[in-house]
Amino acid sequence: MRNKKWLLLIASLIVVMFLAACSGSDSSDTDSGEEESNETDSSSGDEESERAASSADNVNKEGFPIVKEEIDLTFFTGKYEPNLDDYEETLVFKTYAEQTGVNVTFDEVPFGTLTEKRNLALASGEYSDVFYSARIPAADLYTYGQQGIFVPLNDLIDEYAPNLKAVMEKHPDIKKGLTMPDGNIYSVPSYYSPEFLPMLIGKPIWVKDSWLEQLDMEEPKTIDDFYAYLKAVSETDLNGNGENDEIPFSASNVNQIVNSIKGAWGLGTRGVGHTYVDIDPETDELRFTRTDDKYKEMLEFVNKLYTEGLIDQEIFTMDDSKLNAKGSQGVLGTAIVPNPETVFTDQDDYIGLGSLEGPHGDNLYSHVKTPLVHVGAFAITDKNEHPEATLRWIDHFFSDEGAAFQFMGIEGETYEVTEDGEFEFFEEITNNPDGLTFDQALTPYVTWMGGSYPGYVQEKYFKGSESLPSAIEVGEKVAPNAPEEIWNGFNYTDDELDFKQTTGADLHTYIGEMEAGFISGDISFSEWDNYVEQVKEMGQDEYLEVEKAAYERYQES
Numbered sequence: 001m002r003n004k005k006w007l008l009l010i011a012s013l014i015v016v017m018f019l020a021a022c023s024g025s026d027s028s029d030t031d032s033g034e035e036e037s038n039e040t041d042s043s044s045g046d047e048e049s050e051r052a053a054s055s056a057d058n059v060n061k062e063g064f065p066i067v068k069e070e071i072d073l074t075f076f077t078g079k080y081e082p083n084l085d086d087y088e089e090t091l092v093f094k095t096y097a098e099q100t101g102v103n104v105t106f107d108e109v110p111f112g113t114l115t116e117k118r119n120l121a122l123a124s125g126e127y128s129d130v131f132y133s134a135r136i137p138a139a140d141l142y143t144y145g146q147q148g149i150f151v152p153l154n155d156l157i158d159e160y161a162p163n164l165k166a167v168m169e170k171h172p173d174i175k176k177g178l179t180m181p182d183g184n185i186y187s188v189p190s191y192y193s194p195e196f197l198p199m200l201i202g203k204p205i206w207v208k209d210s211w212l213e214q215l216d217m218e219e220p221k222t223i224d225d226f227y228a229y230l231k232a233v234s235e236t237d238l239n240g241n242g243e244n245d246e247i248p249f250s251a252s253n254v255n256q257i258v259n260s261i262k263g264a265w266g267l268g269t270r271g272v273g274h275t276y277v278d279i280d281p282e283t284d285e286l287r288f289t290r291t292d293d294k295y296k297e298m299l300e301f302v303n304k305l306y307t308e309g310l311i312d313q314e315i316f317t318m319d320d321s322k323l324n325a326k327g328s329q330g331v332l333g334t335a336i337v338p339n340p341e342t343v344f345t346d347q348d349d350y351i352g353l354g355s356l357e358g359p360h361g362d363n364l365y366s367h368v369k370t371p372l373v374h375v376g377a378f379a380i381t382d383k384n385e386h387p388e389a390t391l392r393w394i395d396h397f398f399s400d401e402g403a404a405f406q407f408m409g410i411e412g413e414t415y416e417v418t419e420d421g422e423f424e425f426f427e428e429i430t431n432n433p434d435g436l437t438f439d440q441a442l443t444p445y446v447t448w449m450g451g452s453y454p455g456y457v458q459e460k461y462f463k464g465s466e467s468l469p470s471a472i473e474v475g476e477k478v479a480p481n482a483p484e485e486i487w488n489g490f491n492y493t494d495d496e497l498d499f500k501q502t503t504g505a506d507l508h509t510y511i512g513e514m515e516a517g518f519i520s521g522d523i524s525f526s527e528w529d530n531y532v533e534q535v536k537e538m539g540q541d542e543y544l545e546v547e548k549a550a551y552e553r554y555q556e557s
Contacts, residue, residue, distance in 0.1 A: 059160070059388045065101035066392045072103045073390060075132040076121060079108035080450020081321050084443045091409055091445040102386075102393050106132070111450065112319060122149065129384040133452045136187065136376025138180070138489050139497050145186040151380045151387050152184040160391045163398035164188065167456050176554070177372040177488040188378035188394050192371045192457045197482065198466040198475035199457055200271075200369050203251075203336045204352035205260050211238045211333055212351075222357040223264045223301070230310040233333035249305065250312035251336035252323045254519060257302060257311065260336055260367045263481075264358030265294040268366025271486040276508075277547045286551055288544050290511050291532045297359070299518050300525060307521050316516065320450070328437075339465030342438035352470060354477030365478045372488040378454035394454055403461040406453075409445045415463075425463055438465065490550035499546050503539040510538060 058067050077087060087093055087106035097103050107128060109117045118134055121127040122144055144150050157165055168174045171191065178185045192199045211233060212219065220226040230248040238246055251257050259272050267289050269278040280287040289295050305311045312318065312326075320343075327335055327344035337343050340350040355365035378394050380387050396402035408415045408423055415425045424430075425442075432441040439449045447453070448464070465471060492500060514531050517523030523531075 055386050056388050058386070059392060061160070064099045067101040067386070067389050070101045070103060071386050071389060072105070073130060073384070073386065073393075074105045074107060074128040075130045076118065076128040076134055077106040077108045078114045078118075078133040078135055078452050079110050080452075081110050081112065081319070082324070082439060082443070083447055083449055087447050090443075090447055091414065092405060092447070095410065096393075096405075100393060102389060104393075109134075111135075111452070127381055127383065129381060129386075130390060131376070131379045131381070133377060133454065134379070135374055135452050136379055138177075138375045138491055139500060141186045141376050141379065142180040142182070142491065142497065145180060145184055146182060148382055150186040151382060151384065152186060153188070153380070153391065154183075154185050156387060156391050157185065160388050161188075161395035161398075163395045163402065167191070167398050171371070173488055174372060177370075177375055177491075180491055181493050186379055187376045188391075188454045189372050190374035190377040190452060190454055190457075192369070192373055193459070194371045194486075196457060196459045196462070196466070197368075197479060198471040199459070199462065200371065200486070201365075201367060201471075201474060201478055202369050202451075202466070203256065203260075203338055203367070204471075204474045204478075205334060205336055206340050206350040206352050207334045208238075208332070208349060209351045210349040214238055219351060220353060220356060223261065223359065226261075226353075226356055227301075227305070227310075230305065230334065231308070234308070234310055238333070239330055245331050246333055247312050247326065247331050248310040249334040250315065250318065250323055250326060250332050252318050252320050254302070254311075254315050254516070256336045257315070258298070258515075261302070261356065262295070262298050263364035263366030264356045264362055265298045266358070266360065266362035266364055267292070267295060267298065269364065269483055271368040271370060271483050272366065273370035273487050273489055274547075276511075277544065277551075286544065286548050288540055288547075290515075291535050291540065294360070296525070296528055299515060302519050303521060303525070306519055316520070324437075339468055339471055341468060341470065342465040345435065345437055350470070352474030352477070354474070355481035363481050364483065365481045366483065368478070368482050368486055370486055370488045374452050374454075375489055377452060397455045400461070403456055403458060406455055407446065407448055407457075407462045407464070414445050423461060423463055487554070490547070490554050492546070492550050496546045496550060499539075499542065504543055504546070507535065507538050507540070507543060511535065 058069055058071070060066060060068065079087075084090065085108060087108060088097065088104055093104065093106070114135060118131065118136065122140070127149075141150060145152065153161075171194070174189060174191055175185075178187060178189060180186065194200070207220065207229065212229065215229070215232045215236065215238075217229055217232065218225070220229050233246050233248040236246070237244065249257070251260075259268065259275065262268050266281065267278065268275075269281060276288060276290055277286055278289055279285070302311070306313075306315070314322070323335065323337065324343045326332055327337065327340060327347055330347060335350070340347045355363050357363040380390050384390055397406045404411075404423065408425070411417060414429065415423055417423055429441045430438060432438075442449060448455070459467060514523060518525060518528075
């Protein structure tokens with residue numbers, strides 16, 4: 001079916017090119033050429049209208065199947081590396097294709113190369129019907145939406161997405177975050193219920209409880225306690241193998257470490273959705289954090305951990321797969337992961353930490369994500385001939401039934417509902433007889449592991465690592481010291497976007513390179529003042545003004 005569509009499209013393009021060549025072949029016949037051009041445009045518009053009408057006519061407004069005649073779609077798909085390839089062969093999507101009549105081919109791109117390949121696809125024009133789980137930034141949604149590459153969804157949501165519309169009405173911040181400065185919505189989000197705090201935390205700091213007991217140490221409550229624990233791990237053969245192979249602290253990248261501990265210096269007062277600005281609690285004004293004196297102190301602490309060998313020395317080349325492999329070897333004293341129980345093999349002796357009090361008495365748990373965690377989780381492109389059916393396809397996952405299906409699979413095959421209404425995976429998933437981790441056991445059935453998926457995450461239907469008792473306990477620890485307000489992303493005007501994508505991008509690159517140097521020790525902290533001066537010269541004040549303007553609109557919307 002898809003080959004036939006391509007042949008028809010190619011034939012149409014040849015006809016259009018032939019007519020355009022004819023209209024421009026005789027420059028002296030200006031009037032005639034204009035008339036032919038107008039007739040061609042009118043004909044093209046009529047064909048487009050007919051195609052749109054045909055697409056809409058093929059859609060059933062309610063129930064399954066979604067379409068009267070089967071359709072084929074291709075999704076550019078962000079992929080968590082440990083998931084299986086060929087998403088269309090997993091239980092959920094194979095079943096969904098049978099239910100809906102919508103046959104999706106998922107072209108998976110690992111998250112590690114996602115940004116590069118997504119940008120290349122958009123720039124080259126070689127993109128799919130849909131960008132799925134593709135982490136499209138708001139700036140790109142706006143830029144390519146104005147160019148017509150992403151389809152405006154406002155009217156389509158009203159007519160074809162009742163479940164998404166209901167969730168947006170329940171949580172008004174969704175619409176505020178999705179609506180671009182031109183008034184259009186170009187995407188469907190990944191949204192975490194604000195009541196589900198363990199999900200907003202995402203990746204706590206986990207410490208090995210059995211090692212705390214061996215060391216006769218209490219759970220760290222301050223940044224000094226935490227340092228003492230890491231130091232003790234580095235000096236003790238806690239796994240008893242006679243080797244000095246214990247790694248005190250690891251994560252999939254160094255930024256996770258920074259964002260997880262900076263609250264001990266009172267930084268990140270509005271969560272991790274904005275890593276360059278927050279609200280200064282002393283002045284109640286917007287501040288640029290990355291040149292703040294407290295930020296320097298925090299970086300000095302991370303540098304101390306790294307140079308003393310307390311942070312994994314491979315931290316600058318780490319990824320999720322490497323981290324999970326190390327964790328499964330039982331050598332990690334501390335790890336920043338969703339939950340060791342689900343990503344490490346036979347490692348269920350970790351506890352999650354709450355906030356850590358810092359040297360100035362700050363006690364903030366800053367690593368709390370925005371509920372609108374991915375604005376651009378799902379976007380329909382202008383190459384999609386079936387936008388109505390496509391939106392209906394994703395809308396199902398914003399219903400209760402669809403959420404249970406997306407996250408749990410099929411009742412009786414992957415999970416059961418208990419007498420008290422709780423959803424529980426079967427034991428072959430939670431306690432796999434072949435020794436697979438929870439995430440590994442789930443891969444034949446679902447694809448949400450690793451995040452970034454479009455959908456509505458609620459504790460009732462989401463039984464991932466964030467729903468385990470150990471994660472719920474972390475949420476309870478964090479709650480008293482979580483940020484008082486969590487910001488969603490700001491949306492920017494054309495001029496602001498231009499600044500962010502030029503001067504702002506240069507600032508981000510410079511800051512990232514310098515911070516890596518400070519942490520690794522390649523750059524001495526004696527260069528800090530020069531670094532601050534350079535950031536100011538590169539446009540820190542203008543950057544802050546742009547953020548202030550966007551923040552004021554955010555407050556007013």
